[in-house]
Amino acid sequence: MQVDDLAIYRTIEHLSSYRNRYYASSYGRESAEWIRDTWAALGAGRDDVSAELFTGCTTCSTQPSVILTVTGSELPDEVVVVGAHLDSINGSAQGNLEQIAPGADDDASGIATITEIVRIALGSGWRPQRTIKFMGYAAEEVGLRGSNAIARRFATDGVEVVGVLQLDMTNYRSGDVADFKIISDFSNADLRSFVGELFDTYLLPLGLSRMSQACNYGCSDHASWTSAGFPAVMVAEPGSPQAPFFPRLHTTGDTLANMGDSAANSAKFARFGLAFIGELAKTSAAAGDRIFGDGFEAAGR
Ligand code: CO
Numbered sequence: 421m422q423v424d425d426l427a428i429y430r431t432i433e434h435l436s437s438y439r440n441r442y443y444a445s446s447y448g449r450e451s452a453e454w455i456r457d458t459w460a461a462l463g464a465g466r467d468d469v470s471a472e473l474f475t476g477c478t479t480c481s482t483q484p485s486v487i488l489t490v491t492g493s494e495l496p497d498e499v500v501v502v503g504a505h506l507d508s509i510n511g512s513a514q515g516n517l518e519q520i521a522p523g524a525d526d527d528a529s530g531i532a533t534i535t536e537i538v539r540i541a542l543g544s545g546w547r548p549q550r551t552i553k554f555m556g557y558a559a560e561e562v563g564l565r566g567s568n569a570i571a572r573r574f575a576t577d578g579v580e581v582v583g584v585l586q587l588d589m590t591n592y593r594s595g596d597v598a599d600f601k602i603i604s605d606f607s608n609a610d611l612r613s614f615v616g617e618l619f620d621t622y623l624l625p626l627g628l629s630r631m632s633q634a635c636n637y638g639c640s641d642h643a644s645w646t647s648a649g650f651p652a653v654m655v656a657e658p659g660s661p662q663a664p665f666f667p668r669l670h671t672t673g674d675t676l677a678n679m680g681d682s683a684a685n686s687a688k689f690a691r692f693g694l695a696f697i698g699e700l701a702k703t704s705a706a707a708g709d710r711i712f713g714d715g716f717e718a719a720g721r
Contacts, residue, residue, distance in 0.1 A: 452483055468491045473486060506527070509523070591666075615696070
């Protein structure tokens with residue numbers, strides 16, 4: 421199996437077809453349930469895979485977060501998290517539940533990237549040594565609420581989280597910029613170095629390039645994990661020389677059509693995500709060869 425731009429495209433297309441995924445709207449809950457069902461189907465028949473809705477956020481209205489757990493074969497108590505936010509918002513709608521907020525880039529692209537990582541990893545029969553939890557967070561756009569509730573819960577429960585990867589906006593790239601951006605703040609320095617080395621090992625040989633940039637505020641769910649005391653990092657699209665991110669985020673124009681009608685940029689992040697889980701969740705020999713062999717054929721791995 422290989423990363424498939426079209427599979428990512430179709431997931432973004434579906435998620436951006438909801439009127440919105442606003443945390444307090446019925447569509448916000450429906451879309452979360454669709455993600456849960458889609459991820460569960462990718463793990464069908466595996467007794468080490470389970471999908472759940474996290475409803476322990478008291479400020480997330482009716483929107484649950486989604487968690488897909490792949491239990492580690494050898495180190496099940498050590499947890500790797502890969503997440504994106506599932507909600508969307510229209511910044512000028514003042515909370516109207518019927519607002520138009522396709523959120524194709526922000527952040528259907530991150531959820532679609534994770535969906536493709538899960539499809540390849542589980543479809544290859546891959547089994548991690550450490551437990552992996554793939555997360556779709558509720559209510560990010562109104563203050564990182566879903567991720568905060570989960571990170572606080574994990575801290576209270578003493579869960580051993582070895583690393584958190586956040587994917588928020590992976591699909592927009594325009595002009596003379598790198599392919600991939602590591603967010604330099606509200607994150608863990610060691611994990612940022614690890615991500616840079618991973619990129620140089622797995623994606624640089626594919627001819628891809630990286631850059632680093634600060635958000636200057638806790639711009640996504642990695643900040644929830646950081647403030648709860650866990651090592652976290654965020655990666656994102658490079659944007660353009662004029663803008664750090666897709667300029668049409670939080671508008672009715674956050675659509676695939678306005679991003680070149682392609683998911684090619686997100687595919688780079690899916691390849692990176694496979695490297696991240698392969699290395700950080702550790703790989704059981706034979707299956708690990710498959711996950712990398714399939715994800716990185718172009719690099720001769
Ligand atoms: Co976002």
